[in-house]
Amino acid sequence: MCGIAGILGAGIKEHEMNLMLKTIQHRGPDSSGIYRDKGFAVLGHNRLSIIDLNKHANQPFSDNSGRYHLSFNGEIYNYKELKSEIGTKYSFRTNSDTEVLLAAFIIYGKDCLNKLNGMFSFAIWDSLDKKMFAARDRFGVKPFYYHKGSSKFVFASEIKAIRTVKPADPNKRVWANYFCFGSNGLPWETFFEGIEQLPAGHFIEYIEGQLSIRKWYDFPDRIKSLAPEFCKSDIKEQYLSILKESLRLRFRADVEVGFNISGGIDSSLLLSLVNAHHKNIKITAFSFYTGDQRYDELPWVEKMISQTGNPLEKVKLLPEEVPEYAQLIANFQEEPFGGVPTIAYAKIFEKARDLGVKVLLDGQGMDEQWAGYDYYNKKDFSLVQGTGKSKSFKSYVLEKEFQEFSEKPHYPEPFTDKLQNLQFRDLFYTKLPRALRFNDRISMAYSTELREPFLDYRLVELAFSLPVSLKIKGGVQKYLLREIIKDYVPDKISAAPKRALQTPQREWLGNELSGFVQGSLSSLKTSTFSSWFDHDKIMGELRKYQAGEKSNSFFLWQWINASLIATNIKEDV
Structure with missing residues (x-):
């Protein structure tokens, strides 16, 4: 588990990668490394050593020929089986899943993705053809954020690393949808303008400033291709196995x-x-x-x-x-x-x-x-x-101009079954x-x-x-x-039912944490997000909450969230 970063394109500055890696050092405190292809690319990596603790497995990791260079975050759980399958087609020098991933890409190309059982986001730079291949796992367990400018492509495991070299304003539409509908954005969106995420089960190819994104894991097609015999005992045994x-x-x-x-x-x-x-x-x-x-x-x-x-x-x-x-x-x-x-x-x-x-x-x-x-x-x-x-949600506390940014998200329904679509x-x-x-x-x-x-x-x-x-x-x-x-x-x-709530958040926000709530909402009033809200209406909702209307605390936490994040943005600036 690690932190990855990269800058591709013209005019790469040496200190930019150092800043990016420093920002996400918590993701990998065991070692840090940089690969440079002068004038074309720089890859960075912070390592949290989990498999093959030897320094020879540190990243960015280069293959034996020196052509391919990998920065990888995650784990390939079936790396031993995949390594056996590759056999003598590649000469391994470590016991790491990192090298198995790179070898699989060299041998199978993008088709290697279907062979991987794991959580991952990674980028591979081809120093001969001057192109990058990057991918994210099926369900998006590991993150991959990026910014594509006119002359540069920047990516990292966390948004803050990108923001160190490319400042970004809040994405008002995503924020408005959060306040109005509880949405955290669509699979490619973030809460920052100009910074996107690679959706789960997709890959990127980048060459000469051209970006191509394609889906490699088509879940609906996978489900439609399955035709299990619904024998209860057989399904139980199969699932458990x-x-x-x-x-x-x-x-x-x-x-x-x-x-x-x-x-x-x-x-x-x-x-x-x-x-x-x-x-x-x-x-x-x-x-x-x-x-x-x-x-x-x-x-x-x-x-x-x-x-x-x-x-x-x-x-x-x-x-x-x-x-x-x-x-x-x-x-x-x-x-x-x-x-x-x-x-x-x-x-x-x-x-x-x-x-x-x-x-x-x-x-x-x-x-x-x-x-x-x-x-x-x-x-x-x-x-x-x-x-x-x-x-x-209490969308009526939003100023009309800001609320107009909102647009209720619509989600695809690829199945005939309503439950499956949910x-x-x-x-x-x-x-x-x-x-x-x-x-x-x-x-x-x-x-x-x-x-x-x-x-x-x-x-x-x-x-x-x-x-x-x-x-x-x-x-x-x-x-x-x-x-x-x-x-x-x-x-x-x-036989126990699922419990939706696991902490007394409702009670704490109205009692023990009332001072924290009050302070957060006061801070929101003076923050960079201040113009989004009618603060008198917010305080009216707080008074009703403190008077006993505590069946729902989600909207309060939304405003606290905004205050906390606005504080971080201000500190970054």
Whole structure:
């Protein structure tokens, strides 16, 4: 897991790459390197050493001929199998997945992407033909941001690295859609003008100033090509077999591995399978809590742990810690993030780093593939959960001129099944992309790597392709998954409903954190975003909230987010 950066084109200045790498040093504190092709390109890399800790695996990595040069962020989990397939077609000099990736590209070209099981974003510079090839993994676990100017192409793992060499104003349309509809942008958009992201499952070819972007992973086509026989027992066995294989691959590391656990069925299944795979070693589990029994999942976690005997690191978030962490995380996120739960989750990675655990696994991705979100079972298809009957957004507080930038996002519907179209939206446009961004930034903020075994593309494709009756039955969501898990976890956990809220954010923002809220909204009034809002209306909403209308805190966190990010933009300037 690392940070990548690059500048292509004329007039490259030496200090620019140094600035970019310094800005994202947290992503890879173990080593830093630069490759230069004078007058054409410079690639940079910050390394977090996970596989093959030897310095010979440092990056940018060059092939034996010296023609190809790679800057790579992520992990190729099936690198050993791919290395065996390549065999004598390439002379390997390291034991790294980095070299396997470069060799695969040299031998198979862009078709190598279909052979990769992993999370990745990478760029390969061809110093002979003076062209770049870059790609991002199927679901966009690892980020790839870029700016294309008239004479330069700049890319990096984080927006802030690009902004050090190319200042960027806020993208008003994306911000307006966030306030009005809860959108975090379309797959190619960011909250900054002129800075875009490579969508998940796409690749870039760049030569002589010309940029070409193409999709290499066509998920709808993949699903339509699958024709499973929907025999319940066969599907269970097949899914479980792939899941065990996914977990085995994601334990490949030359450093200590731990995992995150909540009280839900996803992470409980993960815990059981981890222990089954490592029978002689008790892997450390991490879980956050706040001390509020209405929201904490710790009782379910401790019930599981009492049966497995894993060491458990319980990480508590206190309300008085929120202001400092919020500003810190806003700096790493750069775009709106998910409130107090994201802060609590971030503390897990801080704790893991302090204990020397560099890799953590978690259960991200199950809800999207198994239709686990509550609205899959209702007619409310909101992007925000846990708001009850209260409106998630308060767009009327926006000034008319700014609100006119908003345009309700429309998402493709490539399937005839309504449920699958919702799942597709959440996988590639809303829920998962947002969560993956949150998770990448907070794990990397503490120089730790996060792996998601449930996002193995084979698992996602299999579960997604199943009929509705195997996902939701009798009002029970994740139906077949619950059948699978019965042999691994206690009945009370396998039957437990999904809990949308995991922290007392609503209560804290109205009570313990009222001063923080007041200060944030006052800061927003004097920020670079000030002209977007009618601040009297904002304060009116705050008074109603403090008077007891606390069924929904999302809109408050939107304004706090804006204040935090505006502060970072001001400091950068």
